[in-house]
């Protein structure tokens with residue numbers, strides 16, 4: 001039985017220096033065989049002490065029961081700061097709570113359903129572009145494009161013109177490629193001047209390019225909000241009419257001070273939603289297409305499900321809800337290739353877990369990648385089986401061993417949004433196309449900010465009606 005690709009783990013743990021000099025390409029390469037069966041591991045690096053926690057009860061303690069003692073790691077904030085500023089993804093305490101309160105309403109189920117039409121417009125544009133897909137062409141950039149386009153349409157009511165999209169997405173590729181190098185330099189506590197070398201300059205420039213593009217979109221709307229606050233009725237009406245997430249951020253004021261958000265605070269949140277909202281979904285969609293191409297019989301089952309549902313009703317929120325197999329293929333892709341492979345926290349107080357004493361200030365990593373492939377929690381952990389979610393024999397309840405969207409109060413705000421867009425995009429492709437991997441092609445998973453395929457995904461698409469005629 002074919003097994004979906006995953007980087008073969010080393011036999012044993014690599015030395016620290018080997019990790020530093022040879023594993024900077026992808027953190028997945030630093031894993032070794034025992035990583036896939038351990039419940040807790042300890043790593044002493046020059047710049048920090050790091051604990052890897054995979055045991056479900058301890059994960060729950062960190063992410064749900066004692067969240068206040070395990071805030072988001074400063075290292076993550078430092079790495080993302082040039083791009084995201086002080087956004088909800090990295091802040092803690094009161095600042096985070098204020099930002100979460102502000103964003104939560106925009107991501108409620110009802111609100112997510114309202115943007116289905118906008119998602120569908122973007123999916124239809126994707127289908128039009130796919131008509132020009134060459135056999136064996138990489139489909140990963142298309143998944144990145146369509147998910148970024150959905151974010152622009154739903155968050156900022158604007159479409160992403162191809163030249164601007166390419167500039168932003170290419171800058172993000174550079175940012176993502178340089179980020180793990182900085183993380184390693186920080187973990188190894190290298191002197192400041194070594195952390196500010198050529199790679200860091202490239203990274204900062206890429207972040208600035210993305211922020212400038214987002215600032216250009218936000219600025220006129222921000223001015224409109226200022227005019228509305230100064231009493232201009234037309235500006236207020238225009239602002240209220242655009243029922244996107246940017247509008248709700250522009251209209252919100254701080255509960256305690258009554259002040260609106262500043263321009264840079266708004267740019268921080270929008271940049272974060274752009275990053276968190278398209279990169280993760282694009283990764284998961286590309287992996288879903290890979291799995292479907294690798295398992296043609298599952299692809300045929302899923303196609304049949306889509307056709308069956310769409311014979312009774314048009315593509316809609318209700319229709320995709322009925323596509324249970326499509327949903328479970330996406331779930332299984334998120335299990336095997338969770339876009340956020342590591343969740344990183346910090347210990348504010350010294351504490352004990354299993355046989356380890358963790359000093360205050362230690363870093364804690366929870367890895368959906370390892371937990372989702374842990375042999376004790378899953379049958380056939382590296383195998384593809386979308387039907388496992390409807391069977392009754394899951395080895396461990398999903399609530400304990402499945403966390404592609406995180407858990408507890410910091411759980412992903414966009415989980416319902418992501419599920420809806422993914423089902424829509426997959427169903428649209430499955431309805432119109434049969435697809436296979438290009439001859440001899442195998443993707444190479446790499447772990448950077450998200451888990452992507454280093455060499456993309458080369459697919460051959462064939463239109464279904466062409467095949468039948």
Ligand code: HEM
Nearest residue numbers: 089276277280281284340343404405406410412413414418
């Ligand atoms: C398949 C797609 C997605 C995956 C796998 C994913 C995964 C995650 C994970 C694991 C976290 C928690 C990180 C942690 O605890 O350290 C998270 C947080 C977050 N995600 Fe997502 N995400 C996805 C899509 C989205 C989308 C579409 C949006 C918005 C449009 C979004 C916005 C956010 C935000 C704002 C947070 C921070 C929440 C907080 O800290 O309060 N995500 N995501």
